[in-house]
Structures are given as C-alpha cells and as structure tokens.
Amino acid sequence: MADDARSALASLPPLPAAFLEFLRENGLDPAMYSMADTIPRYIRLKPGMEPQIPEIESELKCRLDKVSWLPDFYAIPPEVHIAGSKAYQQGKIYGIDAASGAAILALDVKPGDHVLDLCAAPGAKLCMLADMLGGTGSLTGVDVAKHRLAACRTMLQKYSLGDRCRLFVADGTSFSILPVNSSLDSGEGSTDLKNNGNTFSEWTSKRSWKDRQKSKKAKIAGSPQPTSTSEPELIYYGKHSGLIGLRKCDVLRPSDDDEARSSGYDKVFHGNLKRYCPFLSSTVLTLVLLTTKLHIYIV
Numbered sequence: 260m261a262d263d264a265r266s267a268l269a270s271l272p273p274l275p276a277a278f279l280e281f282l283r284e285n286g287l288d289p290a291m292y293s294m295a296d297t298i299p300r301y302i303r304l305k306p307g308m309e310p311q312i313p314e315i316e317s318e319l320k321c322r323l324d325k326v327s328w329l330p331d332f333y334a335i336p337p338e339v340h341i342a343g344s345k346a347y348q349q350g351k352i353y354g355i356d357a358a359s360g361a362a363i364l365a366l367d368v369k370p371g372d373h374v375l376d377l378c379a380a381p382g383a384k385l386c387m388l389a390d391m392l393g394g395t396g397s398l399t400g401v402d403v404a405k406h407r408l409a410a411c412r413t414m415l416q417k418y419s420l421g422d423r424c425r426l427f428v429a430d431g432t433s434f435s436i437l438p439v440n441s442s443l444d445s446g447e448g449s450t451d452l453k454n455n456g457n458t459f460s461e462w463t464s465k466r467s468w469k470d471r472q473k474s475k476k477a478k479i480a481g482s483p484q485p486t487s488t489s490e491p492e493l494i495y496y497g498k499h500s501g502l503i504g505l506r507k508c509d510v511l512r513p514s515d516d517d518e519a520r521s522s523g524y525d526k527v528f529h530g531n532l533k534r535y536c537p538f539l540s541s542t543v544l545t546l547v548l549l550t551t552k553l554h555i556y557i558v
C-alpha cells in the first residue's frame with residue numbers, strides 16, 4: 260500500500276472487521292476507500308440528447324467527461340448533485356454507476372430479446388435496459404419491496420421508457436411468470452376481449468372497483484393482504500407490453516420447467532439474488548455482487 264493511501268485510510272472511520280476480512284479474502288486493498296471522495300460520479304445521457312451537452316454542462320457547472328468504453332455514460336465531479344437540475348427533472352440524464360452500466364452491457368441485449376430484471380428497484384439498470392431494447396422485445400422487472408418497485412415505475416414513466424415493461428412485486432427466487440410470447444399474444448386490437456375484467460385493458464393507476472371490494476372484504480375478515488412472497492402482483496404494464504387484450508389467467512399463470520425452457524426469457528439480469536431463477540431459455544446470466552463500493556461481475 261502506498262504511504263499516501265495508508266495515511267488517508269488512517270483518517271477514515273474504521274471499516275467493519277467482516278468487510279476488511281472480505282477484502283482480504285478477495286485480494287483487495289482497503290486503501291481504495293481512502294480515495295472515495297475523488298471517485299467521479301457517473302450519469303447516463305438519454306440517447307439522442309448529445310446536442311444538448313453544452314447546455315447541460317452549463318447548468319451543472321461542470322464538464323461531462325465521456326466514458327470511452329461505456330456508451331452514453333459521462334463522468335462528473337463527485338460533489339455535483341444532479342437531482343435539482345432541469346436536465347434530470349426533464350429525464351435527459353440520470354445517475355447510474357459505471358459499474359452498473361458495465362453489467363448491463365455484458366448482458367449483450369439484442370433487439371427483440373425478452374429480458375427479466377430480478378431485484379430491479381430502484382431501477383437505474385431497468386431504465387438502461389429499456390433504453391437498449393427501444394421499440395422491440397419486452398422487459399419484466401421484479402422486486403420484493405413494493406414501495407421500491409413503485410419508485411421504479413415512476414422512473415420508467417419519467418423517462419418515457421416503460422412502454423414495453425411489466426413490473427411485478429414478487430420474490431425473485433420463485434418468480435415463474437413467462438414473458439408474453441406469440442402463443443399468448445392475441446393482438447392489441449382484439450376489442451371483444453377488452454374491458455370485461457378478465458382481460459388486460461390499458462394500464463391505469465386507479466384500482467378497479469372489483470379489486471377495491473376484494474381488499475375491503477379481506478380487511479374486514481382480518482385476513483392478511485397479499486404479500487410479495489405470495490402471488491406476484493403486477494403493479495405496472497406499458498401500452499406495448501403485449502398484455503392488452505390478453506386474459507389475465509393466461510398471463511399470470513406460473514409456468515413449469517418445460518415451458519420455461521421453450522419460451523422463457525432470453526436474458527436475465529440478476530441484481531441481488533443468491534439463487535438462480537429456475538427458468539432461462541438461453542442461459543445468459545449476469546451475477547452482480549454488490550458491496551458498498553465494490554462491484555464484481557461474473558458473466
């Protein structure tokens with residue numbers, strides 16, 4: 260360890276013993292934490308916004324340094340806050356680690372892929388995935404924490420990236436709802452199936468009368484509200500997610516292993532889980548171990 264780094268480390272609050280042990284086991288130098296306040300922050304610029312870089316730079320009062328190996332990523336000084344800026348509020352930029360960007364890039368998302376993001380909240384990677392898919396394929400985000408997934412929904416809507424997305428509150432270790440594929444797809448124009456309560460019509464944040472009655476009854480009966488560990492709860496779907504016009508029972512049905520093998524997801528991003536989700540049609544899996552400052556990828 261260099262002397263400078265050693266003395267800087269000595270001036271930091273001590274790192275927890277278990278964390279130091281983790282660093283030692285992985286051959287990592289704890290001195291890197293002494294440089295935490297010099298590590299740049301990263302933002303991702305919504306594709307197509309490049310001509311607006313000078314304006315964003317003048318608003319943030321800093322240079323946007325292009326990250327050569329990561330498309331649309333820029334480094335900014337660590338002390339710059341973006342949340343109050345117009346560029347952020349208008350959805351032109353969002354904060355995301357370069358390490359997170361690298362993990363998503365490693366997924367090698369192709370047009371038309373059906374992508375599953377487990378442990379998706381608060382959603383920076385989900386937004387990047389949605390952006391990469393553009394007007395093709397589908398994106399399903401799953402998280403066990405409903406309030407965190409609701410933040411994801413807000414983010415997707417803010418950046419206008421949610422059209423092909425579905426968000427489920429569910430335990431990712433047992434989630435087994437398939438992507439919408441051609442065998443289920445009855446076509447978005449099938450008006451005979453719409454609005455009868457058993458099929459998906461356009462998503463709205465308002466709960467249906469039937470749903471409200473159901474939870475009222477459950478409350479009166481003292482029965483517990485559905486939790487994320489029971490049935491997956493769909494809290495958002497975009498207008499091109501392929502759901503509109505389909506029967507709810509077909510879409511929300513858990514799949515078995517055979518179905519999953521033949522019509523599962525093309526890519527799965529695995530944000531935090533210790534165990535694999537059992538159904539991948541092509542076994543492309545990014546494992547990301549996240550610690551406070553360290554990101555490791557096993558692709």
Ligand SMILES: C[S@@+](CC[C@H](N)C(=O)[O-])C[C@H]1O[C@@H](n2cnc3c(N)ncnc32)[C@H](O)[C@@H]1O
Pocket residue numbers: 359377378379380381382383384385401402403404407429430431432530531532549
């Ligand atoms: C580090 S965050 C993920 C960050 C996210 N991928 C992003 O880019 O913003 C970890 C998330 O995993 C979720 N989580 C933890 N265990 C889970 C499980 N068994 N199933 C689904 N989500 C889980 C947590 O609720 C939390 O939102």
